Structure formats: C-alpha cells, structure tokens
Amino acid sequence: MKFINWLNTQDKPKEVKAQLQKVLGRSESAVTSYLYGYRKVPQDIASKISDFTNGEVSSVDLDTQYKSFHLNDSFVLAPSKGQRVGKPILSITKHPSQTDFEEFITGIKQLLEVKA
Numbered sequence: 001m002k003f004i005n006w007l008n009t010q011d012k013p014k015e016v017k018a019q020l021q022k023v024l025g026r027s028e029s030a031v032t033s034y035l036y037g038y039r040k041v042p043q044d045i046a047s048k049i050s051d052f053t054n055g056e057v058s059s060v061d062l063d064t065q066y067k068s069f070h071l072n073d074s075f076v077l078a079p080s081k082g083q084r085v086g087k088p089i090l091s092i093t094k095h096p097s098q099t100d101f102e103e104f105i106t107g108i109k110q111l112l113e114v115k116a
Helices: 003-008 013-024 028-036 043-052 059-071 098-112
Strands: 074-077 090-093
Touching (some): 003 013, 003 059, 028 059, 043 059, 090 098
Antiparallel strands (some): 074 090
16 A cells, blocks of 8 residues: 555545654654655665554555656656655655545645645
C-alpha cells in the first residue's frame, strides 16, 4: 500500500502524521517526503514505519513508491514563496493510473476546499 494512501485512511491524518514525526524523530518535511516517495527511506526508518502501520506499509512498498516516483516524469503542486518554491503538496506522474489521477484531483479539491 502507498504510504500516503495509508495515512489518508486514518481517522485523523494530521494527528497521525504528527505522531509519526515523533516516532521517527524526523522533521515534517522529511515525513512528507517519505509519504509521497520524494525521498528514499532509510532501512531503519522503513522498519519503524512498518511497525507504526502494523505492517500495512512495508519497506518494499516504500522502495517501490520511491522508484516509481523517480522513474516516471511527474509534476508537483507546490506553493510559491516569492521567487522560491515551497515543499511539494501534491504530485502526479505524466501517465497516471485512474486511481492516482482520482486521488490527485481529490487532493486538489481538498486543498482548494471545493465541494464535490
């Protein structure tokens, strides 16, 4: 299972993400990078994530997510801070699956607070 999908299935994703930061001892940006696959997850962190998710997200899932993100051309939605770009909020590959496309559109709707 994709790590971000697991987080979205939780009742209170923001609180779970904050707990995850404490358990991993990593910053919010590092955890976000792991969630979306932007950054490779070290093996010791991957095992902590697997334990935290009760095995629903394995180290193999995290590796696959990272490789998939970096093999495919992708686009990210990130806030602009003057001439700098902030950390990515959402991402999508050039040729997404139907599920990935729907998740991306749902993410944009939630971000813009648009009612479906």
